[in-house]
Amino acid sequence: MLIDVAEKRLLVEPGHPELSIRQQCELLGLNRSSYYYEPTSESEENLAVMREIDRLYTQHPFLGYRVMTAMVRRAIPDVNKKRVQRLMRKMGLRAIYPQKKTSQPHPQHRVYPYLLRDLIIDRPNQVWCADITYVPMRRGFMYLVAIMDWHSRYILTWELSNSLDRFFCLTALDQALTLARPEIFNTDQGAQFTANDFTGRLLAQDIRISMDGRGRAFDNIFIERFWRTLKYQHIYLHDYETVVALWQGLRQYIQMYNEERPHQALKYQTPAEVYYGQMPVLSP
Numbered sequence: 001m002l003i004d005v006a007e008k009r010l011l012v013e014p015g016h017p018e019l020s021i022r023q024q025c026e027l028l029g030l031n032r033s034s035y036y037y038e039p040t041s042e043s044e045e046n047l048a049v050m051r052e053i054d055r056l057y058t059q060h061p062f063l064g065y066r067v068m069t070a071m072v073r074r075a076i077p078d079v080n081k082k083r084v085q086r087l088m089r090k091m092g093l094r095a096i097y098p099q100k101k102t103s104q105p106h107p108q109h110r111v112y113p114y115l116l117r118d119l120i121i122d123r124p125n126q127v128w129c130a131d132i133t134y135v136p137m138r139r140g141f142m143y144l145v146a147i148m149d150w151h152s153r154y155i156l157t158w159e160l161s162n163s164l165d166r167f168f169c170l171t172a173l174d175q176a177l178t179l180a181r182p183e184i185f186n187t188d189q190g191a192q193f194t195a196n197d198f199t200g201r202l203l204a205q206d207i208r209i210s211m212d213g214r215g216r217a218f219d220n221i222f223i224e225r226f227w228r229t230l231k232y233q234h235i236y237l238h239d240y241e242t243v244v245a246l247w248q249g250l251r252q253y254i255q256m257y258n259e260e261r262p263h264q265a266l267k268y269q270t271p272a273e274v275y276y277g278q279m280p281v282l283s284p
Helices: 005-010 021-028 033-035 044-059 064-070 080-093 167-177 197-202 217-233 243-259 272-278
Strands: 127-137 139-149 155-161 184-187 208-211
Touching: 021 080, 021 197, 021 243, 044 064, 044 080, 044 127, 044 139, 044 217, 064 080, 127 217, 127 243, 139 167, 139 217, 139 243, 155 167, 155 243, 167 197, 217 243, 243 272
Parallel strands: 127 184, 184 208
Antiparallel strands: 127 139, 139 155
C-alpha cells in the first residue's frame, strides 16, 4: 500500500519520547522540508480578495479579470484590475473561453487533441480526467489536484501542494496507476499536464492522451462540477488553519463523496458502487 506525503506527515509525532522529528522523517522516507511545509501566504488583504475571486469564479467560471474586478469591488471596493489579474494568475484561474496568450502550455511541451467530443463513455476506466483547483485557508492557500474516473465520477487519487509545480500531479498519477489503467486520460493544457514526464508515464502504458481546447474548462465538466460541490459543501464551511487539518478534512469529505453520497446522474448510486460494481477485469 502506498502512503502519500500528506499521510506520512500525520505519522510524525513532534513530542515522541525516543525519536526526533529528523529520525522519524528518515524512517518514513519523508523529506523534512515536506514535513514543515506551510500553505502559500499572501497579505491578509490579498487573501480576502482571493477568497472573493474564488467564490465568484466557482459560480461563474466564464468571468475574465475585467468583469471579475467589477464584481469583486462590490464586496471589496479598493481593488484594481492589475491586482485582480495578478491574483487570478497566481490562483491558476482563467476565464472559460479562448483567450490571447494566457494559460499557454510550456512552449517545448506537446499539446494533444481533444478526444472526448461525441465519444460515448459508458464504463469505468474508459476515461480518466485530472484538474487542479485553488483551496483557500485562514492564513494562506494550497493547490489541490484530483484524478477522477469520468463514467463513475469516482475520485481515484488526490494531492495537495503549496506550489503549482508538476510534482504533486505526478504523485497523484503514480498512485492512480497502481489502481487501474484508463484507455484515455483527459486534462487541460496546463504545463503540469503537458510536461514530458507526465505524458511519458501515460504513453509508456499505452494510454491515449486527450487535452481540452484552450480556455474550455467545460471539456472537463465533471471534475469542474466536483470542485464546485467540494467548495460549497466543505471548503467554504471550514476555515482551515493548518495543512494537516485541511488534508484530514479533504480525506473525510472525498471518502463520503465516493462511498456515501448517491448521485442522481448515477441513478442514485455512489461513485464507488458504479466504479467497482461495473469495473471490468484488466488483462495483465
